[in-house]
Each structure stands twice: as C-alpha cells, then as structure tokens.
Amino acid sequence: MQFPESWLREFCNPPLSTEQLADLLTMSGMEVEEQRPVAPPFSNVVVAEVVEVARHPNADRLNVCQVRAGTGPMLNIVCGAPNVRPGIKVPCALVGANLPPAEEGGTPFEIKLGKLRGVESQGMLCSARELKLSDDHGGLLILADDAPIGASIREHLKLDDTLFTLKLTPNLGHCLSVYGIAREVAALTGAPLLKQGFEPAKVVHADKLPARIEAPDLCGRFSGRIIRGVNTKAVTPAWMVDRLARCGQRSVSALVDISNYVMFEYGRPSHIFDLDKIHGGLVVRWGRKGESLKLLNGNTIEVDEQVGVIADDQAVESLAGIMGGDATAVSDDTRNVYVEAAFWWPEAIAGRSRRYNFSTDAGHRFERGVDPSQTVEHIEHITQLILDICGGEPGAMDDQTTKLPARKPVALRVERAAKVIGMPVTQAQCGEVLRRLGLEVSEAPGVLTVTPPSWRFDLQIEEDLIEEVVRVVGYQNLPDTPPVAPIRAHVRSESRRGLHAIRHSLAALDYQETINFSFVEERWERELAGNDNPIRVLNPIASPLSVMRSSLIGSLVSVLRFNLARKATRVRISEVGRVFKRDVAVADGIATVAGIEQPMRVAALAYDSIDELQWGSKPRAVDFFDVKGDVEALLSPRVARFVAASHPALHPGRSARIEIDGREIGFVGELHPQWRQAYELPGTPVVFELDASALTVQPLPGFQPIPRQQSAWRDIAVIAGELVSHDDLVQTAKAANAQLVRSVKLFDVYKPSAGASTDMAIGERSLALRLEILDDSSTLTDERIESVRAEVLAALCERLGVRLRA
Numbered sequence: 001m002q003f004p005e006s007w008l009r010e011f012c013n014p015p016l017s018t019e020q021l022a023d024l025l026t027m028s029g030m031e032v033e034e035q036r037p038v039a040p041p042f043s044n045v046v047v048a049e050v051v052e053v054a055r056h057p058n059a060d061r062l063n064v065c066q067v068r069a070g071t072g073p074m075l076n077i078v079c080g081a082p083n084v085r086p087g088i089k090v091p092c093a094l095v096g097a098n099l100p101p102a103e104e105g106g107t108p109f110e111i112k113l114g115k116l117r118g119v120e121s122q123g124m125l126c127s128a129r130e131l132k133l134s135d136d137h138g139g140l141l142i143l144a145d146d147a148p149i150g151a152s153i154r155e156h157l158k159l160d161d162t163l164f165t166l167k168l169t170p171n172l173g174h175c176l177s178v179y180g181i182a183r184e185v186a187a188l189t190g191a192p193l194l195k196q197g198f199e200p201a202k203v204v205h206a207d208k209l210p211a212r213i214e215a216p217d218l219c220g221r222f223s224g225r226i227i228r229g230v231n232t233k234a235v236t237p238a239w240m241v242d243r244l245a246r247c248g249q250r251s252v253s254a255l256v257d258i259s260n261y262v263m264f265e266y267g268r269p270s271h272i273f274d275l276d277k278i279h280g281g282l283v284v285r286w287g288r289k290g291e292s293l294k295l296l297n298g299n300t301i302e303v304d305e306q307v308g309v310i311a312d313d314q315a316v317e318s319l320a321g322i323m324g325g326d327a328t329a330v331s332d333d334t335r336n337v338y339v340e341a342a343f344w345w346p347e348a349i350a351g352r353s354r355r356y357n358f359s360t361d362a363g364h365r366f367e368r369g370v371d372p373s374q375t376v377e378h379i380e381h382i383t384q385l386i387l388d389i390c391g392g393e394p395g396a397m398d399d400q401t402t403k404l405p406a407r408k409p410v411a412l413r414v415e416r417a418a419k420v421i422g423m424p425v426t427q428a429q430c431g432e433v434l435r436r437l438g439l440e441v442s443e444a445p446g447v448l449t450v451t452p453p454s455w456r457f458d459l460q461i462e463e464d465l466i467e468e469v470v471r472v473v474g475y476q477n478l479p480d481t482p483p484v485a486p487i488r489a490h491v492r493s494e495s496r497r498g499l500h501a502i503r504h505s506l507a508a509l510d511y512q513e514t515i516n517f518s519f520v521e522e523r524w525e526r527e528l529a530g531n532d533n534p535i536r537v538l539n540p541i542a543s544p545l546s547v548m549r550s551s552l553i554g555s556l557v558s559v560l561r562f563n564l565a566r567k568a569t570r571v572r573i574s575e576v577g578r579v580f581k582r583d584v585a586v587a588d589g590i591a592t593v594a595g596i597e598q599p600m601r602v603a604a605l606a607y608d609s610i611d612e613l614q615w616g617s618k619p620r621a622v623d624f625f626d627v628k629g630d631v632e633a634l635l636s637p638r639v640a641r642f643v644a645a646s647h648p649a650l651h652p653g654r655s656a657r658i659e660i661d662g663r664e665i666g667f668v669g670e671l672h673p674q675w676r677q678a679y680e681l682p683g684t685p686v687v688f689e690l691d692a693s694a695l696t697v698q699p700l701p702g703f704q705p706i707p708r709q710q711s712a713w714r715d716i717a718v719i720a721g722e723l724v725s726h727d728d729l730v731q732t733a734k735a736a737n738a739q740l741v742r743s744v745k746l747f748d749v750y751k752p753s754a755g756a757s758t759d760m761a762i763g764e765r766s767l768a769l770r771l772e773i774l775d776d777s778s779t780l781t782d783e784r785i786e787s788v789r790a791e792v793l794a795a796l797c798e799r800l801g802v803r804l805r806a
Contacts (some may be wrong), residue, residue: 003178004038004246005162009183014191018162021185025166028188030175035169038246039159040100040132042108046070047147047156048092048125058117065125065525067092070150076283078121083139089153090140091126091153099124100132119439133664134245144238158278163246171458173368177267179457188472189434196266198377201384202742204228204393209338210281210617216402218308218320221343223375226275226395227386229254232334234390255330255337258362258385267370268341268378269362271318275336277328284342286321291316294326301356308348310340321349339386341379343372343404346457351539356522369457372404394779405457412448412465420463421470424477458517497698499576502602502634509630511574511604516555518578519545524554527675535580537594548580552603553649553687557671557679560607564681570612571685574604576692598651600692604630607685622656624670627686631658631668634690637699641727642668649675649687658690666690711742712780714789716796717805719760724767724800733769736795740780743772759806766805 005018016024022032027673035538048069056062056078063084067075069092077092084090094098098108110328111124124130131153147156154160166175174180177586179196183517186193207226213219236257244251251257255272263269287303293316294300301319303309308320317325330337349366376399382393412434414427430448433440440451452459459465470478492498521544525534527763534547549555552575563571583597606622613619628642638660645657647667655669668688676684720729726746733744748768752758760766773780773788796802 001166001168001176001181002246002248003164003181005164005245006158007178007243007246008164008185011179011187011194012186012191014185014189016189018499024185024188025164025181027475028184029169029467030181031167031183032164034165036163037159038133038161038163039154039157042097042099042131042154044097044111045093045099045126046092046155047089047143047149047151047153048075049089049149050084050125053086055115058119062116064119067123067125068149069094069123075122076120076710077125078116078119079125079140081125081127081140083142084125088140089143089145089149090145091131091143093124093126095123097123099126099130122490133157153159157242161246163657170368171464173365173370173457174267175456176365176368178264179266183382183438185751187433187438190436198380199384200380201387203393204334207395208398209278209398212281212283213400213402214285215308217345218286218348218412219342219402220404221372221375221399221401222284222340223342223379223397223399224282224338224340224381225397226336226338226381226628227383227392228275228336228395230335230337230386230390230392232330232390233332237389243270253330254389255334255386258382262378262382263361263365266374266378267365267380268374269321269365269370270339270341270378270382271324272330273317273324273328273338273340274330274334275338276334276543278317278338279311279315282317282338282340283311285309285311287316293317293319295319295323296326296329297323297358298326298569299356301620307352307355308344319352321346322353323360337386337392339379341375341382343370343375347511354539355543357543369405369455371455375399375456385431397606405454406453407454408460409449409451410459410462410465412450412462412469414446416462417466417469420466420676421473422481423477425469425473429473430469430707433469436472437468439468454530469588495698495700496696498696499600499692502692502695503574503576505634506574506576506602506604508545509604509633511572511606511630514556514559514573514575516552516559516575516577517558518549518580520547520549520554520558521545522547524557525550527678528554528557528649535582550579550581551649552577552579552689553600553605553646556603556605556687557675557681557685560605560685561679561683566783570609570710571605571607574602576600576602594802601689602634602692602695604691605685606630607681607689608683621683622686624656624668624686627668627688629655630803631666631688631690634695635660636699637701642666643727644725645700648672651684658688660694663694665694707774707776709774709779710774711774712785713774713784714771715747715768716771716772716789716793717748717766718793718802719764720767720802721803722763722765722798724802727798728800729767729769732795732799733771736792737788739772740773740775741792744773745770745772769803770777 022035026032046069050065051068052066054064056064062078062080065077065084065157067077069075093111095111095113097111101107114121125140127137128141130133168175175184183193209224209226210223211222213222223563232255234254236251236254240257240261241251244257244260259270259272286305287307287309289304291303292300293303309316310318310320317328344366346367346369349363353363376397386392388791409480414430417430418425431441431443434450438453441450450465480590519537522534525531525547529551531550538548540546555575556573559573560571578598579601606627609619610622610626641659642656643659646652647655649672650669651672657664658666666689671685719783730744734741746767747770750766752760771792773785793804
C-alpha cells in the first residue's frame, strides 16, 4: 500500500514528524517498508509562461522562447523540447538554479547564463525527467492553466511530501486505504479524525437498471446508479492525477481515475459500466462451465461454477470483485454509465484471480474484506466526483441486500490479556484502547465484550482483541522479561550426524546445493515419481505448482533444464528437503489415509563430464558407477547393497535399489530415455535419492586387533552366464565358509570376441575372483586353504550354475 503523507494528514494530522509517524506505523504492526521523498532536492525552479516561440537561426531543432517567469523582464531561453508552444505554463529553472544530478550519487546540475549556437539562454525550461518527477522525457512538463507565474514549483506541485509504502499483513484489510490508515493513526495518537461526509446527489431522473442477486453466498449487497449525459472526454484534474501517481497508479481516463481514486481513498473498489452496452439487466451469479469473458486487460478467460460473475441477458460482462469485461468498458463514445459498488464475500473472491495468473487491487481488497455498510455512501461520493469532472444527470439509487456478515461479540478477559501480553493492564486501559479503535464495548467485572464494526473482518477470537490492546499500548513499552525456564544446549549423540554435515559431504563431492519449491507440476509427479494421486494444493501460487512433491527428482531435473538453457554444460546439483506422502494406515485389511507424512530426503543429479575441463585426462561422461561411488561415500562407514530394480524415473537396466541392513533407503540410476526425450535433455543425467534418516546414522568406530596370522590368497576363474551378477557371486563365495573367507574381490572379466576358439558358449564370460583366507587362531596349512577354495568353488557351481575355467 503506497500513499503520500500529505493525503494522510488531510484526514488525521498528529503532531508528529515524518520519521516519528513512520516509526509509529511500524511499531503498530503496519510496517513501513519504504519512505522516500516525492522529488529530490532542487532549488530556484518557478512556474513560467511561454509567451513567444521562434526558430533558432543556427539550429533546426532548437527554438528561442520569450518566457515570463515573474522576475521582471522577459527571459530569453533556448529550448529543444518538441511540445513547446506559446501560452503553456511550464517549470523554468532560473540562472543559479540547482537541478538533481543525472545519475544517482552525482553532483547537482547548476544552471548558468550561457549561449547555445550563438543565442543567449537565460535559464532552462524543464521536463518531468529533468526534475526527477518521472521517467517521461517526451517534452516539457506542462502545468495547469491556473498555475501562478513566479510561484515555486515545489510549492505549486506540493513536492515537499513523502511517499510511504506499507507492508501489510493479510489481517489488515481495513488499512488498504488512506482513510483506513488515518483511522488507525487517530486511534494510536488521539489526534482528531476527519469524519466522512457524503451528501446525496440530487436525483434528476428515476431510471434504474434491473439487477438481481442469484448467489447470496457470492454477493451480500449490490448497489448501483445510472448517470446519463456524461462527458467521458473530460480531463482528469491535475490534483487527482498527482495523487493517483503518488499511490503508484497511472491516469487512464476521467471515469477510471475517479473509480481508482475512491478505492485508494476509502478502500472501496467499484466498477463503471457503459450503460448502453448492457443488454437488458444485470444478474449476479456463479459462472457456468463453457462461458468465456474478455477482460479489460485483453485476456480471454473461461469461467466455471467456482467463479463469480456479473452477467446481462446475453453474456458474462464482469469477473465479480476482480475485473470488468471489455464488452461493457467505458470509452470516449460513452454517454450513459452505470456505477456499481458491492460487497463480495471474501471466501468467494480468494484465489480466483490467481487461477488466471493475474491479480488486481480490487481483488486484493475483497479477499481481505471490504466494509459492506457503505456501498451507497461511496456511490454518492463517486457520483459527486463524476458530476464535478464529467457532468451528467444522476438517477435513483438501487440498493439490494441479501445477507451480510454476522458480527458476533468477542469477549476479552483482562487477566488473560495481561498474561498473554506479559505486562499488567487494567480494564480501564483495555476499554479505552478498544473504544479509540471505534469498537463497540460493553463491560462486566474483568471482562469486556466487543462487537466488531463492519470494517473489521479480523476480530474473531479473544487473541485478536489482545493484539489490538498491545499494539495500541505500544510494543516498545513491553518489559524485557528473561525466559523462566533454563536454556541448556543438547549435545547430539556421536552415533548421529546432522543434515548440515550431510550438506558439507555433498559439497565435498562437488555437488552444489539447490533449494526448490515443495509444490511442483503434476506432470513431474505422474512421470518421475509414478504418483497418479498426488496431494493437491488448495490455493496454488501459480497454476503449474499445483501439487506437493513426493520425490525430489522432478525439482532437480527442472534445475538441470534451467542451467542447460543458460549454456551450462556440466551440472552437479543436490537438494536436502521434504517430500509429502499420504500416511496410509492398515486396520483389519482395510487401508485408510491417516494423515500426511513429510519425510526428509537427500537427492543429487550429475550430468555431462565427470571432471571439470582440464588437460590431465580425457573428458568422460558421468556414469552409473561414478554416482554409485558418491552414494557409498555418503553412507560410509555403513555399507550399502545395490540391487537391480525398476523405478518410474530411471532406466530399467541401469538403476538399482539401495538397501542397508535389508531395508530399502533409496535408489540410484540413469534417467529413463523416455523422460530424457520428453524433457529435451541432450545428455543422460544420473540421479540418486536417499532417505535422510539413513544418512544421519553414524556408527561409532569399533577397534579390532591386528591379525596375528597372515592371510592367504587364492584365485578362482569360473565361466558364468550373463545373468550371474557380481553381488550373487561375491555373497555366495563368502557364505561358503564365513569363518575363514574374509573378503572376495572380482578382479577380471573376460568375454571372447566373435569367432574366437574357446570353451565358452555364446552368452558366457569368464569371471576371476580373489579370495582372502584367514584364521586368527592358527596358521593355515596348504590343505586347509585348498579345502576352503574347494568349498567356495562347489558353492558357486551348485548355487549359480558356473563351472571352473580350464
């Protein structure tokens, strides 16, 4: 919410400086995010009138102007602005004036007496950009015809003003107007508040536009008035244009400016229809599937039963509480208008504009609640502004009410308030604060009962009233109270490590950490997580981010695509974050959803070269085994088992399930070629995802004595089929004699080339194993060593169907 300080002080002018006012607003919960002057410092710039304009004798694009600036004789000024002409009033910087620097931090620009192409120039005619009032540099800043010649431009345009930008929380919808903020300042300081006064317009005709409310759960009150004979080509007064500009709103046309002005002034969004473009009457209802509407911003949208609309007898004409339609918009040809102001239920407006990827000031206010009691008064105010600026003949007021918010009393216990606030407060203090805020209060011993006014949608429970008391009393007045309970640091067990240590380990493995949204595209869940029924977000911040993620892989693939689009060739990224899954409970064989499970996951993605570009080795693309090694390093000293398995996101032949102590903790593998093509990736990324709880387990070191006996080593070469895996081979060899076989390593794989003469059939290969045999209690003899070797060979042949290589 942006507004000028001067406008606020017209409603309530407390004896505070600008800095004190900003501090007051911030300490009362209305954070002043920014405060800046309307114009930077400059001096000796006055209102001047251009009397004569003649061509420069020595330059085609320059003019020699005779200017009356209230300093005595005419000034001779050379000007190159395209819009200079006799009779206009413009800012004139006199000789000796200091203008704002061209760049921030530069030195002021001093106007001196000089010559331009041989003609003396006794000053400078200024544009808005040269005075740093706006970025418009299309020509001189033309002032109103009644601007007094010789007056300081700062005083005439009221440039000694400050713009406040407030960062308001959603419960402060009643502060989304200058009057609403003034009402709060009056309550905080005790300064008088200018009372609202809306004189009814003199009705010229009794015409009413037929209108009805079909959806009371959408609209509680609908008011409107016809005004005929309006001059829509009328110029918006300069004072209104300036105020709108200082609220961050550009001038559009007189009628639109009036509607926006009242919205910023009193927080009342309204809409002005071209009466002659309405077919029949208006009906307020929910939309219907298949209906479409072209909005004022040029977008054409499809509505449905969840969106409120205002329709005439032929089509939808407005998106209720958000934006009007293009078909009934006012234009220069408009002569008769219909002014509408309504109360829209906040629940019926919330989130609707975000469905169509835009937001409006009107929707922002209606989502938080707009006072339903003053629709008629505000139409009277709009009517008077239209009559003063555009003329016209007002008709009778039409006001329809179906259902308005019930204002339920809220009780405040003084003892409870003192306990929550942390300082003693009396019943008299609480009552005074609540009455200053304009609340209706009734008292009983120790209890105050408040009936919230029509403009306060946030006062619903006792804590809301306690918050009002403490912010008016002043947060700065709260005592500094140390915590009662002692604070002791808890030492983490040595058998566990934190997620921060895991992040450090990932960084040491050359992965850069990323942080992504927890809500993702539904397509990612369906394709990369195999989740056809994801948890949906009720009010997504954007339509693609509509579901909660159950895997981190989609987020990492999205980051990869983002980097590839920016010419990054080698990408190694990781993320530590939560995923969201339905917690399914099974009772009596029936599965029910017990809630939402939110486990932590650790995931990473490697793409393109295994190393940075360098001269020491040839470039090689990262593969499954490189990332498998990273997983083993993360889990160390725990040893994981990698089991061939399938996953919706991964290549069926180049992926594995990761297990520790027989429990699945994640997966690793190459991205499936189908998704590589679908997501337009030129190379194949390798990814892994692990349960964070498995990584936080850190086994304590265990010490073993150095073996007193010497190990014996024996090699075995067997011929095995393609289906015999490394894991099966090693585990079978170890299990043959678990007491003496300490380790088994595969050190050679041989597969003959086509046509070679060997004893191996097609589809077979030679696998060479090295056995480490050790007995801690006694020295091994050749007979025992050969016995163990024979046991291993027999187990391999029996269980895996291999044979000894000759």
